[in-house]
Amino acid sequence: MDMGAIRRRLALGTAVLTVSGLLALAGPGTGDAEAAALCAGRKMRTLTFSTGYVEVFKKRGYVCAVTYPKRVGARKHMKVSVQARGSRPVVDKGRYKRRAGPVTVHAGGRCVWIRAAVGSGSVSSGWILC
Numbered sequence: 001m002d003m004g005a006i007r008r009r010l011a012l013g014t015a016v017l018t019v020s021g022l023l024a025l026a027g028p029g030t031g032d033a034e035a036a037a038l039c040a041g042r043k044m045r046t047l048t049f050s051t052g053y054v055e056v057f058k059k060r061g062y063v064c065a066v067t068y069p070k071r072v073g074a075r076k077h078m079k080v081s082v083q084a085r086g087s088r089p090v091v092d093k094g095r096y097k098r099r100a101g102p103v104t105v106h107a108g109g110r111c112v113w114i115r116a117a118v119g120s121g122s123v124s125s126g127w128i129l130c
Contacts, residue, residue: 038102039064044129047114051121054080054114058129061108066101067116073097081115084108085127089115 041059052069067080078100083089084107092100105112111127 038066038099039104045114045125047116047123047125049116049118049121049123052078052116052118054116054123056112056114056125056129058107061106062104063107063112063129064102064104065114065116066099066103067118068099069118076119077117079115079117079122081113083113083115085110085112089113093117 039055039057041057041062041064043055044058044063045056047054047056052067054065054067057064063082063084065080065082067078069076069078075095075097077093078096079091079093080101080103081089081091081093082103082105084105087105087110090103090105092103094100100116100118107129111130112125113127114123114125116123
């Protein structure tokens with residue numbers, strides 16, 4: 001093998017490694033960064049359960065929640081619900097790959113109840129953020 005062929009193969013190998021590293025960094029979004037982009041405000045809680053987690057944000061009386069699976073992949077049943085005390089729940093449910101939500105309600109100074117599910121796992125917060 002001549003030096004030109006060796007250099008071409010070395011350059012190709014370096015390019016493949018660089019691209020795979022960039023794809024790994026730009027792969028599926030992490031919940032924190034993605035939820036922060038979807039929901040305004042400060043992260044107040046992360047409620048975990050066996051098959052996923054829900055992140056809860058609050059800003060100026062508005063509460064927002066997004067549910068994520070532990071493993072992104074095939075579509076699975078997901079649900080997120082936010083209910084301000086004295087109001088009906090606002091729900092997003094369906095078969096999703098990455099997330100359910102965001103769901104936002106105006107709670108003012110009222111408590112909220114968060115419910116979330118991914119597949120067979122679920123969580124129910126009780127009245128929080130009072």
